[in-house]
Amino acid sequence: MVFTGAFGEPILTKRYGVPDSHTLAVASEYGAYDVLRQVVGKREPKSIIDEVKASNLRGRGGAGFPMGMKWGFVNPQPGQEVYLVVNADEGEPGTFKDRTLMENDPHRIVEGCILAAYALGAKRGYIYVRCELALAIERLEHAIAEAYQAGYLGRNVAGTDYAFDLHVHLGAGAYICGEETALLNSLEGFRGEPRLKPPFPAVAGLFGMPTVVNNLESMAHIPDILERGGAAWSALSRLEQDGGVRLYGVSGHVRRPGIYEGPVGLTLNEVIYELGGGLLHPDRELKAVIPGGSSTPVLRPGDIVDAPDEKHPLHRWHGKSHLDVCMGVDTAKALGTMLGTCCAIVMDSSVSMVDAARNLMRFYKHESCGQCTPCREGTGWLVDVLDRLCDGEASEKEVDLLVEIAGNMMGNTICALADGTAMPLLGMIQKFSEDFYAAAHKRPRTQLHDSWAQTLAS
């Protein structure tokens, strides 16, 4: 389900819901490639990078790195080719936003890629899409074919002498390939194992060449940024240094799970109650929210911001619930979590956090690439201990063991998967320790599937 317009007019999603919006004919009627024709061959590439810097766009893939700054790192040496790589691996549990862009408005993505490539001087670009998304892939490939036919891609982009080729490259089922350097290895035909950084992709990326890797949603904002101007687009946000609009996702125990558009800086309470329609069960309470994909530490509605100091980044929300803070890359960090992909997972009071933890740790165990010992062994150990705990075979001491294992994973690996496993688990244990100890004391609890059986019956 995709909904737009709950908070202001839709911008990124303005073509969603228009019949056949994925075709060139319809997308063009609604403005696709207008910006491209005004920009390619007419504006200096450097001025586009400046515009993107002014937009304050923070990457939508999870880390929230400023996009303009990343582009500024690209400085090809003589004889080097610059590559554009777009990340549509979308594997972070709870995240399902990029898929809607590919299905509803693939031409916006193609236009964004061409504009980015022109700014960066890239001649070839690849969109790495997870292979399971059949409809998204079909529409994206069709859009690319149409763009070639219309002369927006190929040897003479929009009638200029700028040449750019864009291809879809399919993954084969591996969450780790969303990590940018694993993605590059996978694209080159290797196992999807992350590379040591530095060198960063901007210096030595695809085939050893300077490469920009951006999330697919990041790319899709470019036409709007150039149409409105970077500063004006930035001002759509409720926050500073974190500009524009973005996609919000909500799943789990809400009445209207789905993808929505809104300004940067909606609160989680707005996401849950206004976008998501509130809790599914009127007789249950909100227990926990994972704010931006499973790797981001959980938040509790009852926690209050304590920031009396005027210089504190959260001072504006002093005395309010964590779920009333405008969510941005920096505010989420100040809350001790991460904005991540901005797709929230909502859990009501029927859930025991120990079961949620086991579910997610099984995911990470399956998806660890196995290169680094702390991650390969650690994820396995976490699942073993959580299995014992959930099955009533563990003692209190094993809750401490979980903390110890997670602590040994953090900061000791090549990529961020291990931290993205350990941090949310530690958050769950810290904030919901009673659930873990209750399991250790073998107290009865509602199982996740029983909770749902009650839902179906009601």
Next chain:
Amino acid sequence: MSFELDPSREARFQTILTRYAKSRAACIPLLALCQEQAGWISPEVVDYAARKLNLTTAEVKGVATFYTSLHQRPMAPNVVWVCRTLSCELRGAGLIQECLEELLGCKTGETSANGKFTLLKAECLAACGEAPMIQVNDQYYERLTPEALAKLIDELDRKTAPGQVAAIGGAVAPDVALSDVRLRKAGGI
């Protein structure tokens, strides 16, 4: 038995090959094409891909075994993936998996006795807002209920001929419209 791509897939492979500065980048697309035709990454497929890309069989096998959607054994014509990750789990994925095991008469990881279905557990398939969901070959079925699921499996079962060869990507499209399968319950839209 040696393996070779059929002419139309060979043509697709040649197009793909032109897209990269190094031919090895076509490795995963090539394996996907082979699997589309053969149903899995057999030892013959590994030999074939290695020869074609000038790699060792160990290199190709190393790649093939890394990725979840490249199958290391033959699959039934309907590969059923049930997502069990958290968002789906919160909306009944456990029940869906139980129903599937009962309907198909096999455990997860196995192929049904009639050879028409292989049931596998999936990790998050980027459909969390449409939970619970399954994927059958390359088609998603979302917002499932036990009733909708039974209808879907029945339809797929009738559409699959006994002894039909697996062809991943060539989904056996059921007549059940997606709108029938989606659940509009519990205050959802």
